Amino acid sequence: MPDQSSHQIRVINRNQSFECAEDQVLLVGMERHSAAAISVGCRGGGCGVCKIRILAGEYETKRMSKAHISEAEQQRGYALACRVFPRTDLEIESDHYRAPESSYQQAAVTLSAVKQ
Amino acid sequence: MRKGVMRPGHIQIRVLDVEEALKHYRDLIGLIEVERDSQGRVYLKGWTEVDKFSVVLREADEPGMDFVGYKVLDNQVLERLHAELIGYGCNVEEIPAGELNGCGRRIRFDSPTGHMFEIYAEKEQTGKWGVGNVNPEAWPRGLKGMKATRFDHCLLYGPNIKGTLDLFRDVLGFELAEQVLDPEGTRIAQFLTVGMKAHDVAFIEHPEPGKFHHASFILDTWEDVLRAADLISMEDVSLDIGPTRHGLTHGKTIYFFDPSGNRSEVFCDGDYHYPDHEPVTWQAEQLGKAIFYHDRVLNDRFLTVLT
Numbered sequence: 001m002p003d004q005s006s007h008q009i010r011v012i013n014r015n016q017s018f019e020c021a022e023d024q025v026l027l028v029g030m031e032r033h034s035a036a037a038i039s040v041g042c043r044g045g046g047c048g049v050c051k052i053r054i055l056a057g058e059y060e061t062k063r064m065s066k067a068h069i070s071e072a073e074q075q076r077g078y079a080l081a082c083r084v085f086p087r088t089d090l091e092i093e094s095d096h097y098r099a100p101e102s103s104y105q106q107a108a109v110t111l112s113a114v115k116q
Numbered sequence: 117m118r119k120g121v122m123r124p125g126h127i128q129i130r131v132l133d134v135e136e137a138l139k140h141y142r143d144l145i146g147l148i149e150v151e152r153d154s155q156g157r158v159y160l161k162g163w164t165e166v167d168k169f170s171v172v173l174r175e176a177d178e179p180g181m182d183f184v185g186y187k188v189l190d191n192q193v194l195e196r197l198h199a200e201l202i203g204y205g206c207n208v209e210e211i212p213a214g215e216l217n218g219c220g221r222r223i224r225f226d227s228p229t230g231h232m233f234e235i236y237a238e239k240e241q242t243g244k245w246g247v248g249n250v251n252p253e254a255w256p257r258g259l260k261g262m263k264a265t266r267f268d269h270c271l272l273y274g275p276n277i278k279g280t281l282d283l284f285r286d287v288l289g290f291e292l293a294e295q296v297l298d299p300e301g302t303r304i305a306q307f308l309t310v311g312m313k314a315h316d317v318a319f320i321e322h323p324e325p326g327k328f329h330h331a332s333f334i335l336d337t338w339e340d341v342l343r344a345a346d347l348i349s350m351e352d353v354s355l356d357i358g359p360t361r362h363g364l365t366h367g368k369t370i371y372f373f374d375p376s377g378n379r380s381e382v383f384c385d386g387d388y389h390y391p392d393h394e395p396v397t398w399q400a401e402q403l404g405k406a407i408f409y410h411d412r413v414l415n416d417r418f419l420t421v422l423t
Contacts, residue, residue, distance in 0.1 A: 042378075044373050044376050045179070046179035047422060062132075063132040063177075065377070066178045067178040067180075100323040
C-alpha cells in the first residue's frame with residue numbers, strides 16, 4: 001500500500017514521474033530519486049531555474065522570489081519546485097525558466113564548437 | 117593608482133526569511149550576530165573584523181544584493197571621491213550617518229553593471245570578537261560552524277563590465293588583478309583589488325544588470341574548507357560545488373546556497389597582487405580550468421544560477 005503522506009508527481013513535458021513526501025519540496029523529492037525532470041538551481045526559491053507550472057492537484061508553497069514568480073503567475077499555477085510541498089498527486093510542467101545568455105555561456109558554445 | 121579606498125566594508129543581502137538566513141550566516145558560516153535595527157535588519161561580522169559589522173541581512177520579496185560598501189581612509193577622501201563620482205556621471209546619493217547602526221555618512225553610487233556601491237569613512241570599531249588587542253590569544257572560544265574569519269569579497273554579474281572597471285580603476289583606485297579574455301580579446305571576467313588580495317570584488321559580463329553571484333568568507337586552511345564541506349552535508353545544505361580549487365586566483369574553495377538561494381563561498385589562500393603586477397590572464401578557451409582547476413569542465417549551474 002502506498003504511503004498516505006507521499007504523492008505521485010507527473011512531469012508531463014518530460015514524460016517522467018517521481019514520488020514526493022508531503023514534508024518534502026518537489027525538487028528535493030526528485031533529487032532523492034535521482035530523477036532529472038526539473039532543472040536544479042539554488043534550491044532556495046531565489047534563482048528561478050526550477051520554475052514549473054502546476055496543472056492539476058493541490059499544494060502549498062513557501063515564499064518565492066517575486067523576480068521569478070509574480071502574484072499573477074502564482075495564481076496561474078506557476079511556482080519554483082524547490083518551494084512546493086505536494087498535498088495530493090500533482091501534474092506539472094517543468095522547463096519554464098528562460099535564462100539570459102551570458103558571455104560565459106557564449107564562450108562555452110564557442111569552445112565546444114572548436115572542440116568538435 | 118590608489119585613491120584612498122582601503123577595503124571591503126559591508127554587504128547588504130536580501131533574504132526571504134531572516135530567521136532561516138541566520139541559521140546559515142550565523143550558525144553554519146559562523147559569523148557573529150551583532151544586533152538588529154528598527155527595520156528588522158540583522159548585522160553580523162566575522163570574528164577577526166575590527167569594525168562593528170560587515171554583513172547586513174534584510175528580509176525582502178526578492179533575494180539578491182542591495183549594495184556593497186567600501187571603507188575609505190578618512191572624511192577628506194570621502195569628500196574628494198564624492199565629488200569625483202558626481203563628476204564621472206554616476207547617480208550619487210548621500211545616506212545620512214546612522215542609517216546603518218554605527219556607520220557614518222555613506223556615499224552611494226551606481227555602476228554600469230547595474231549594482232549599487234557605497235563608500236564611507238567611519239564605522240564604530242568594536243574590535244575583534246572574543247579577543248583583545250593587547251597580547252591577543254590566537255582565537256576565541258565559542259565560535260560556531262565554519263568559523264569564518266571575515267567577509268572577503270563578492271562576485272557580481274551584469275552588462276558592461278568594462279564600464280565598471282573604468283569606474284573602479286579611474287575613480288576609486290582599484291587595480292585589475294586577474295581577467296578572462298575571449299579569443300577576440302574582449303574581457304568577460306575581471307577581478308579587482310584595492311590591496312594585496314587577488315580580489316576585493318569581481319565581475320562577470322552578463323546581459324541582466326545588478327545580479328549577485330556570491331558573497332565570500334575566508335577560512336584559515338584547506339582543512340577548514342574540508343570541514344566546511346562536512347558541515348554542509350551534516351546540515352543537508354544546498355551544495356553548489358566543491359571542495360576544489362580555482363584556476364583564477366588559485367583559491368581553495370567550496371560554494372553553497374543560503375536558504376533564499378543566495379550563493380555563499382568559503383575559501384582559503386590564493387594569489388596576491390602588488391601595484392606593479394601585470395594582470396593575470398586566463399584565456400576563455402581554458403575557461404573550464406580557469407574556474408575549476410581540477411574538473412576542467414564548465415559547470416552550467418555555477419555560471420548561470422544567480423539572485
